[in-house]
Amino acid sequence: MRRMTARPANAHQARLLQLLRDGGPNSRAQLGDQVDLSRSKLAVEVDRLLETGLVVADGLAASRGGRRSHNVRLNPELRFLGVDIGATSVDVAVTNAELEILGHINQPLDVREGPVAVFEQVLSMAAKLRASGLAEGFDGAGIGVPGPVRFPEGVPVAPPIMPGWDGFPVREALSQELGCPVMVDNDVNLMALGEQHAGVAxxxxxxxxxxxxxxxxxxxxxxxxxxxxxxxxxxxxxxxxxxxxxxxxxxxxxxxxxxxxxxxxxxxxxxxxxxxxxxxxxxxxxxxxxxxxxxxxxxxxxxxxxxxxxxxxxxxxxxxxxxxxxxxxxxxxxxxxxxxxxxxxxxxxxxxxxxxxxxxxxxxxxxxxxxxxELGPTAGVIGAARLISDHLFSPA
Amino acid sequence: MRRMTARPANAHQARLLQLLRDGGPNSRAQLGDQVDLSRSKLAVEVDRLLETGLVVADGLAASRGGRRSHNVRLNPELRFLGVDIGATSVDVAVTNAELEILGHINQPLDVREGPVAVFEQVLSMAAKLRASGLAEGFDGAGIGVPGPVRFPEGVPVAPPIMPGWDGFPVREALSQELGCPVMVDNDVNLMALGEQHAGVAxxxxxxxxxxxxxxxxxxxxxxxxxxxxxxxxxxxxxxxxxxxxxxxxxxxxxxxxxxxxxxxxxxxxxxxxxxxxxxxxxxxxxxxxxxxxxxxxxxxxxxxxxxxxxxxxxxxxxxxxxxxxxxxxxxxxxxxxxxxxxxxxxxxxxxxxxxxxxxxxxxxxxxxxxxxxELGPTAGVIGAARLISDHLFSPA
DNA sequence: CTTCTTTGTCCACTCAGTGGAGAAAGTTCG
DNA sequence: CGAACTTTCTCCACTGAGTGGACAAAGAAG
Missing domain, CATH: 3.30.420.40 (ATPase, nucleotide binding domain)
Known part of the structure; x- marks a missing residue:
């Protein structure tokens, strides 16, 4: 499958994508209740999103007392990769665009072996998930590493427990390997994002x-x-x-x-x-x-x-x-x-x-x-998926 | 003098007011270099600000190699009151709209005497400054108190060193007395605002x-x-x-x-x-x-x-x-x-x-x-003036 | 005096966004 | 079953923000 490369063209579209991500399939009318836009304008933006392929039609909803609405949803073929690298183990998961985990692997790992060895392992785990039919490719990936990160560049800085990672261009290297946009952050921040998205926060x-x-x-x-x-x-x-x-x-x-x-x-x-x-x-x-x-x-x-x-x-x-x-x-x-x-x-x-x-x-x-x-070991990978989706679902 | 009651009508105007506050008199051309607007649109917004009286013409600037520009500046008659109530003393100052201190009084005070007594003193200090010809009235006031504040309402909450202040409607009461908009905050936050505006930060x-x-x-x-x-x-x-x-x-x-x-x-x-x-x-x-x-x-x-x-x-x-x-x-x-x-x-x-x-x-x-x-005892009052000016110079 | 630069104004044009009319597709109730 | 009401969605004329180019005004440089 060809991967999606489209991005929202404006803040309205970004907002709509986020609503569809967090709220699942929705009708235009329901979306209209959540954004401050006239129905006409809303319809225009939804149509444009349909054209990009990020959003697809999803049949008719049940009636709410009048004409039934046409639902739309995020393209169910979109796939995000969430990677949570810990000091002694790594989690890799595949999610759809609604950030539901479709597959999840955990393996032991020694982060001190350095970025090259670690990413070899991560990529083989991702390949395994792909081979099991969960994804044909990835539209974006979020990576968490156990140390400080210069966020805009996606590069670890002076990580105490990960010698050999200092300055390694994680974002760029993985983006090349995976052929999709990548965002990198500290593992703890991803856990926070995870609990914010789907957990207690x-x-x-x-x-x-x-x-x-x-x-x-x-x-x-x-x-x-x-x-x-x-x-x-x-x-x-x-x-x-x-x-x-x-x-x-x-x-x-x-x-x-x-x-x-x-x-x-x-x-x-x-x-x-x-x-x-x-x-x-x-x-x-x-x-x-x-x-x-x-x-x-x-x-x-x-x-x-x-x-x-x-x-x-x-x-x-x-x-x-x-x-x-x-x-x-x-x-x-x-x-x-x-x-x-x-x-x-x-x-x-x-x-x-x-x-x-x-x-x-x-x-x-x-x-x-x-x-x-609330999320236990999945907090990190959900946070990772959330990180990249926040990036992709914001105006280009 | 009748006090100004106008507020910026949109984000552009708010931005322009803030530029004029922080940068002093400016030509339309110079303003255009700092905001992302076409010259035509900029001129329209500046004209509207001139109409409100918040901004006034300020003569011709020196040539920069071509036609001389017409400067505009914030109305020099605008006055803000900055009040910094400490545990044992109080600072009251008058500033212009560019947040320059025109007059400043410090007096000993015991905050434990309660809000009524304290505000009587503060108001008499403000009256003194007014009587000395620095202001005919105030367009806004910022108040700092030595304890936690529920910021949106401008009400102290459970202040340990100020018994009797808990829940006292500082913002509303002072707004009534002074006849102008008032914002209330913790004294430390005001110091931070002051150092951010005019100090080391x-x-x-x-x-x-x-x-x-x-x-x-x-x-x-x-x-x-x-x-x-x-x-x-x-x-x-x-x-x-x-x-x-x-x-x-x-x-x-x-x-x-x-x-x-x-x-x-x-x-x-x-x-x-x-x-x-x-x-x-x-x-x-x-x-x-x-x-x-x-x-x-x-x-x-x-x-x-x-x-x-x-x-x-x-x-x-x-x-x-x-x-x-x-x-x-x-x-x-x-x-x-x-x-x-x-x-x-x-x-x-x-x-x-x-x-x-x-x-x-x-x-x-x-x-x-x-x-x-960098600002010593004036940090608080400058911060207070900055607080109210941020409020007034934001879209209504 | 001519040429170049900067500033400011005017105006036609584009495009985002609104809100109302009305069609389409339902439900409810006599 | 038909009439009346509700909800959803589309269409369209209109408003108003913002752009960019043409041009005039005012000064600098040679």
Whole structure:
């Protein structure tokens, strides 16, 4: 199939495409209720969109008490590729233009192997999805990487955990390989976009998404838009001091949040506890699997192991300490907790909440929900698809 | 004089008014270089602005190698009132439409006396300025108050240091009294607006302004716009924990930044040091004046008193500790330090810088200037005038 | 005085967008 | 079943924003 190359010609068309993306098939009349345009003008723009092929007719809708309306919808053959590269694994998904996931693959990966090896793997995963009949090609792709990105160019900058990626032209290289437009962003920002599009943050304009995985980061949404900072490193909260004179961190300082709580730190602390004989439960799991992960700690806690529970609580306390500061500063309408450690569930959430509600002022926390993300491992790829669709569904 | 009531009829006119405000008198040709409009259309809009009286002709400009141009400028009779209410003093100023200060009064004040008493004082100050011939009336007023504000309504919400102000309809009441449009905001946000308009932040889009006065707060500018948070309490950093298990704070927690460093905290610590005989210099000043202020500490430090210097350094360290976290999170392009304690000058700045540069990651701090505000006590009133002018110079 | 440049005005033209008339296609109810 | 009402969609004349070129006015340079 020939890929779509058309773009909306004006802001009206862009708006209509976004309405169709977020609301599914719609009649001209229904669209007219949502945009501030006369029916005549609306019809003109819809017709133009039909001509481009981005939008297709979709039969008649049920009557609402009068003449039945002719529905239109986004071309169901459009395909977006969503890629979420983490430190230790990668998610690749195919969506339609309404950002519904049609296929999703997760594979382990070591991001330190560098961009060439990683993209070889990503492209083969994309090829696999294509071969299974889900797509004949891609109309756009969104890529998330676990580090700061110079957003306009789509290039990682000084990523601490991804040596070899600094300055690699991700956007350009992948656009060439895939033959379609590509947008690149930080993985945490994509998670925020995902939760905004299809998750708990659907109705929020100003919110934070704290992603606790191998590392820890924060997505910032201001007025419905992701805020990336002057150099693209906004939300890099892993190295805020959580514990004065605390643990030595890889960054050279002491007491960084990430050194005290993250997937990696939790695994380390659990292993330490097991080896020191502080938890039989954890020791058993260590002996069984040869290594401990956050999931093991969650399971141990669920089994009633108090040491594991203490580790989670202590981590939640540190995290809550930092979040409390951010809440005072940013006064968000919602805080979402997500990432790999979401498996720790309500024990973690309770510890974070306790700390935040205790440390922040009532005006900022009075009506502040702190909740777990809704989308789990798909948040990133949905966010990636949303990123490229926002780009493509905006005036050229 | 009859006050102007006209407002720009469209976005073009609003843009032109803002260009004339920020750039002073301008010819149609020069304006044309700055907006994306044909000369014909531009002339039409300028003519319409002339009709409203917001803009007046201003003679001929020097030739630029051809026919001399007819300058236009904002009506020089327009007057804005800028009011900056602090915890212990108030600034009232009159500006023209180009936001130049024509007259400025500062008076001591106790904000705890409540809105009625305070506004009586403010109105009498405004009357004094008017009586001195600077204005026959006001076309708009901006008001800053030392606490969170529900911005759209112009009403303080749950202000900790201003009991009695909660829910008082500042905007409406003052609009009635002054007979002109009024906008209300947090004092720190106004300082940020001031430094953005006429101070160090002129070229910045994303920056922070930390105001250290009686209390401590932070103005946040995102994409050139002040960010106020969901409930208007964004930037309330005084109660972020700076010292674990530190000093008891009035808010009920321990170790809040404000409990360790602010005008009030510094005065308290200095008095304590004087009474405990740790500093002869401070003891002398205490005996002389009966009470110590931040200015006394600054003077003592300048005189070589190491105890005073240590107090400043320690305060700078605590402040820097908190700012470091904000910098990691927000990745600003500039951090401005302002407020009453700016008198502590470079000793304070050095301490803050040291702490921030040590604690934040290179990508965020690499090119990050941390500087003192440029406008001193006028930042607030200029910001206030800017606030109302932004409101009036936007399409009605 | 001639030529070139800059500024400002005038005017015909294009195009986005409106709103009303009316046709087409339903539902509801006597 | 037919009449009346509702909803959807199209058509069309009209408004008003904005453009760009022609031209006049005013000055600079040689």
């Amino acid at each position: 659907r109705t929020q304009h100003d919110f934070l998404v704290v992603k606790i995985g191998t590392g820890i980061g924060c997505g910032i949404v201001v007025g419905g838009e992701v805020y990336r900072g002057t150099t693209g490193s906004a939300g890099d909260i892993g190295h805020i001091q959580a514990v004065p004179d605390g643990r030595q961190c890889a960054c050279g300082n002491r007491g960084c949040l990430e050194a005290h709580f993250s997937g990696a730190a939790l695994a380390r602390d659990a292993t330490e506890a097991a080896q020191q004989g502080r938890s039989a439960e954890l020791a058993n799991r260590l002996a069984a699997s040869g290594g401990l992960s956050a999931a093991d700690v969650a399971a141990a806690a669920a089994a009633g192991d108090t040491t594991a529970l203490d580790l989670i609580r202590e981590g939640g306390r540190s995290t809550g300490q930092v979040i409390a500061g951010l809440v005072s500063f940013f006064n968000p309408g919602l805080v979402v907790i997500g990432g790999g450690v979401t498996g720790l569930g309500h024990n973690l959430l309770a510890a974070i909440r306790t700390q935040v509600y205790r440390q922040s002022l009532p005006l900022a926390t009075g009506n502040l929900p702190i909740v777990l993300g | 002129r070229t910045q889009h994303d920056f922070l302004v930390v105001k250290i006065g009686t209390g401590i707060g932070c103005g946040i500018v995102v994409g050139g716009e002040v960010y106020r948070g969901t409930t208007g309490s964004a930037g309330d950093i005084g109660h972020i924990q700076a010292v674990p298990d530190g000093r008891q704070c009035a808010c009920g927690n321990r170790g809040c930044l404000e409990a360790h460093f602010s005008g009030a905290a510094l005065a308290r610590d200095a008095t304590e040091a004087a009474q405990q005989g740790r500093s002869a210099e401070l003891a002398n000043r205490l005996a002389a004046s009966g009470g110590l202020s931040a200015a006394d500490v600054a003077a003592a430090a300048a005189a070589g008193d190491t105890t005073a210097l240590d107090l400043i350094r320690e305060g700078g360290r605590s402040t820097g500790q908190v700012i470091a976290g904000l910098v990691s999170f927000f990745n600003p392009g500039l951090v401005v330090i302002g407020g009453g304690v700016t008198g502590l000058g470079h000793n304070l700045l050095a301490a803050i810088r040291t702490q921030v540069y040590r604690q934040s990651l290179p990508l965020a701090t690499g090119n990050l200037p941390i500087v003192l505000g």
